[in-house]
Amino acid sequence: MPVRKNPDKTLGESLRDHGLSRRGFLKFCAATASMMALPPSLVPAIAAALDAARRPSVIWLSFQECTGCTESLTRSHAPTLEDLILNIISLDYHHTLQAAAGEAAEEARFQAMEANKGDYLVIVDGSIPGPDSNPGFSTVAGHSNYDILMETVEHAAAVIAVGTCAAFGGLPQANPNPTGARSVMDLVKDKPVINVSGCPPIPMVITGVLAHYLTFGRLPELDAYRRPLAFYGQSIHDRCYRRPFYDRGLFAESFDDEGAKLGWCLYRLGCKGPSTYNACATMKWNDGTSWPIESGHPCLGCSEPSFWDAGGFYEPLSVPLTATSGDLLKTATVGAVVGGGVAMLAKKRAKDAVANRQPVTVEELEDRL
Amino acid sequence: MDQFSVTLGSKAPCAGKPQDHGHALPILHEIRHALERLIATGEETRIDLNAMPFGPGDLDRLRAWLGTGEVQASVSAMGLTLIQETAIPGVWLVDYQNADAQRLTLHLEIAPVPEILRPQAQDLAEAIATLDARLEEGQSNPPRSS
Ligand code: SF4
Numbered sequence: 001m002p003v004r005k006n007p008d009k010t011l012g013e014s015l016r017d018h019g020l021s022r023r024g025f026l027k028f029c030a031a032t033a034s035m036m037a038l039p040p041s042l043v044p045a046i047a048a049a050l051d052a053a054r055r056p057s058v059i060w061l062s063f064q065e066c067t068g069c070t071e072s073l074t075r076s077h078a079p080t081l082e083d084l085i086l087n088i089i090s091l092d093y094h095h096t097l098q099a100a101a102g103e104a105a106e107e108a109r110f111q112a113m114e115a116n117k118g119d120y121l122v123i124v125d126g127s128i129p130g131p132d133s134n135p136g137f138s139t140v141a142g143h144s145n146y147d148i149l150m151e152t153v154e155h156a157a158a159v160i161a162v163g164t165c166a167a168f169g170g171l172p173q174a175n176p177n178p179t180g181a182r183s184v185m186d187l188v189k190d191k192p193v194i195n196v197s198g199c200p201p202i203p204m205v206i207t208g209v210l211a212h213y214l215t216f217g218r219l220p221e222l223d224a225y226r227r228p229l230a231f232y233g234q235s236i237h238d239r240c241y242r243r244p245f246y247d248r249g250l251f252a253e254s255f256d257d258e259g260a261k262l263g264w265c266l267y268r269l270g271c272k273g274p275s276t277y278n279a280c281a282t283m284k285w286n287d288g289t290s291w292p293i294e295s296g297h298p299c300l301g302c303s304e305p306s307f308w309d310a311g312g313f314y315e316p317l318s319v320p321l322t323a324t325s326g327d328l329l330k331t332a333t334v335g336a337v338v339g340g341g342v343a344m345l346a347k348k349r350a351k352d353a354v355a356n357r358q359p360v361t362v363e364e365l366e367d368r369l
Numbered sequence: 370m371d372q373f374s375v376t377l378g379s380k381a382p383c384a385g386k387p388q389d390h391g392h393a394l395p396i397l398h399e400i401r402h403a404l405e406r407l408i409a410t411g412e413e414t415r416i417d418l419n420a421m422p423f424g425p426g427d428l429d430r431l432r433a434w435l436g437t438g439e440v441q442a443s444v445s446a447m448g449l450t451l452i453q454e455t456a457i458p459g460v461w462l463v464d465y466q467n468a469d470a471q472r473l474t475l476h477l478e479i480a481p482v483p484e485i486l487r488p489q490a491q492d493l494a495e496a497i498a499t500l501d502a503r504l505e506e507g508q509s510n511p512p513r514s515s
């Protein structure tokens with residue numbers, strides 16, 4: 001994957017180079033507004049902003065993950081709007097997708113970091129064994145995930161944690177958390193962190209966040225868990241088309257009873273929609289074909305913290321699910337930069353760690369197992 | 370050929386007609402307000418139907434309510450955009466598709482003419498120069514037939 005230094009073309013110029021007409025651009029903007037969950041009345045403003053926008057450099061790091069999040073982004077039928085966005089951003093490092101391997105790949109990351117110091121975006125999928133864990137649980141080129149993360153975010157403009165593993169620890173962090181998995185926001189305290197949760201997140205939501213950054217040159221407004229409000233501002237239950245049945249007390253009691261066949265509410269089959277914030281009910285899945293509740297399955301709550309440990313998937317909700325980690329709420333801020341002494345301390349710790357970075361040795365692995 | 374049928378455990382009949390979830394009706398009211406604005410002030414409105422929490426059948430019901438008008442058009446740019454006038458004058462369905470005919474988004478436009486059908490302002494500004502270039506080319510190299 002070639003490294004483009006300081007991409008100098010605007011988005012409008014790049015699109016025109018791709019042979020896109022002005023009507024095509026208008027259509028692109030209409031689709032982008034829809035993707036960003038913004039009203040169509042903003043299309044002219046989006047068109048003006050996108051025309052002048054510059055391509056950001058993006059470094060994508062994959063840690064303890066199943067690659068489902070990358071699959072979600074890339075497995076839609078090409079060519080899609082997502083492709084277009086990905087071709088337009090300068091994706092300088094993504095070790096699952098890039099052709100380069102080994103030292104050449106790592107060199108591409110360093111070059112992109114150097115050429116775009118202070119301006120590049122870091123996308124992370126997967127959780128990270130924390131600084132006190134055995135570093136050998138997950139390494140890239142012999143270096144621990146923790147070291148690579150801290151080194152890469154140091155000069156980033158912002159970090160986007162894609163998927164519930166990166167955002168909240170996800171499956172690797174589920175009890176008993178054998179690898180000491182931590183989320184990105186547990187570890188990165190001195191950069192804006194945006195969480196795009198979901199297992200996996202809806203592809204349009206991942207690209208919607210990128211499109212927002214591209215369009216407006218700043219990060220979107222976030223909720224208490226640092227998720228973009230445009231996509232996570234309403235619960236599944238608030239936008240569920242089965243809601244009229246819930247309100248009338250009409251519930252399916254099993255997966256094949258009459259109520260299930262008539263499309264009644266799935267609350268008693270374990271639906272976590274009332275406590276889950278995500279865009280499935282409107283953006284849907286598989287290019288807008290359907291979504292879990294439309295195909296008759298309760299929502300599992302995959303975009304919420306600790307959803308793996310929140311009781312059985314088929315147990316009806318009794319009390320609203322909230323984050324179990326008090327830490328999470330304390331560290332969560334609406335908006336951007338974390339300031340003050342904590343941030344400084346974290347920054348110093350990160351710097352020391354990077355300076356002292358050493359490949360993981362066999363002795364170390366055996367020692368900590 | 371015999372009808373192929375899948376039998377489930379329960380004797381309850383599968384719903385032949387999708388349930389009415391009641392999500393299409395509020396859109397009709399929104400269209401009504403938009404038409405009032407269009408007639409009174411000329412203000413145009415776009416409604417993103419992709420952002421509506423529709424259940425199965427809701428969109429079909431809305432389309433049936435709106436009916437089909439006389440005008441159909443398509444724009445070929447980054448895949449097709451299909452434009453259909455509804456039976457209500459000034460209310461258009463604009464279906465933005467990608468090159469694989471997958472829907473990018475579906476808008477209702479309440480306007481005299483949908484935006485995408487009009488020439489874009491910058492294109493119009495370049496129209497005379499484009500025509501002049503063709504004229505110049507035509508004089509030195511006239512078309513062979515008709
Ligand atoms: S199916 Fe789930 S999200 Fe939908 S109304 Fe019932 S409880 Fe709420």
Ligand code: SF4
Binds near residue numbers: 236278293301302
């Ligand atoms: S319906 Fe619920 S569990 Fe399913 S993908 Fe959406 S948020 Fe996740």
